[in-house]
């Protein structure tokens with residue numbers, strides 16, 4: 001079995017012993033309820049680092065919606081069994097009090113890239129992410145951090161955080177893993193009803209069609225409107241946003257010579273789904 005560490009001091013002691021031996025330490029931060037998307041990050045870290053730690057921590061500070069936090073799936077025993085197939089060297093799964101003890105008072109806030117889209121729809125979310133990611137890097141003494149492109153804006157926030165604070169961690173962005181019908185794997189997908197699950201791939205299909213239209217020279221606004229209409233027609237209750245943005249700054253971009261990204265968030269069955277693709 002993979003050791004599961006619960007305290008910062010145990011995690012630090014193990015990481016220190018690895019670093020003292022000159023080993024490169026990779027961290028894969030997660031909130032658990034693991035699927036193949038997470039495992040692809042862990043496998044990549046396994047291939048590129050001497051030691052790999054997967055963290056499992058449902059970080060209360062990044063949930064703007066208490067109900068979402070309460071309903072977040074928790075499946076630690078199954079997660080440990082999946083991580084044994086990689087295998088990783090350790091699982092770090094602290095309790096909230098261990099991460100945010102009495103008197104805790106520091107927030108890491110990344111300006112610019114964390115403000116639009118997810119930042120606007122989920123106030124405080126990226127402060128919570130930036131704070132916990134900074135802490136996890138310190139707790140695990142990570143040389144490399146592995147993050148999924150599924151959370152594209154989060155990946156840009158983490159890259160900026162590392163640059164701005166001169167953290168000695170290389171960030172590796174990993175490709176989005178999808179089910180066979182195109183739906184991006186996500187821990188929240190288990191909350192979809194069977195009927196909702198059948199409709200969910202329309203999100204990826206709609207943004208893929210819009211991106212293809214834009215590449216073919218169609219007007220951005222028209223392509224995006226058609227994507228939103230296709231999603232509503234399929235039964236999505238609400239399309240929060242579909243936006244074409246500069247891939248790094250997440251600011252609006254009508255410059256096709258720069259890398260751009262189409263990003264979307266929409267509600268289906270009371271579940272908030274996100275996805276993004278290059279344009």
Ligand SMILES: Nc1ncnc2c1ncn2[C@@H]1O[C@H](COP(=O)(O)OP(=O)(O)OP(=O)(O)O)[C@@H](O)[C@H]1O
Pocket residue numbers: 029030031032036037038040041146147148149150151174175176177178184185186187188189
């Ligand atoms: N389908 C996927 N492909 C690649 N990476 C992924 C995928 N899903 C999640 N990840 C990455 O795994 C890491 C941990 O994500 P997290 O634990 O939030 O899982 P999740 O499935 O995204 O859950 P959520 O339902 O909260 O979005 C993040 O870096 C995230 O981008």
Ligand SMILES: CC(C)(CO)[C@@H](O)C(=O)[O-]
Pocket residue numbers: 029030031057059062129132133151154
């Ligand atoms: C990076 C992360 C583990 C920080 O809590 C979380 O935002 C996630 O699961 O993507």
Ligand code: BAL
Pocket residue numbers: 062151154
């Ligand atoms: N997957 C990003 C973390 C979150 O949704 O809270």
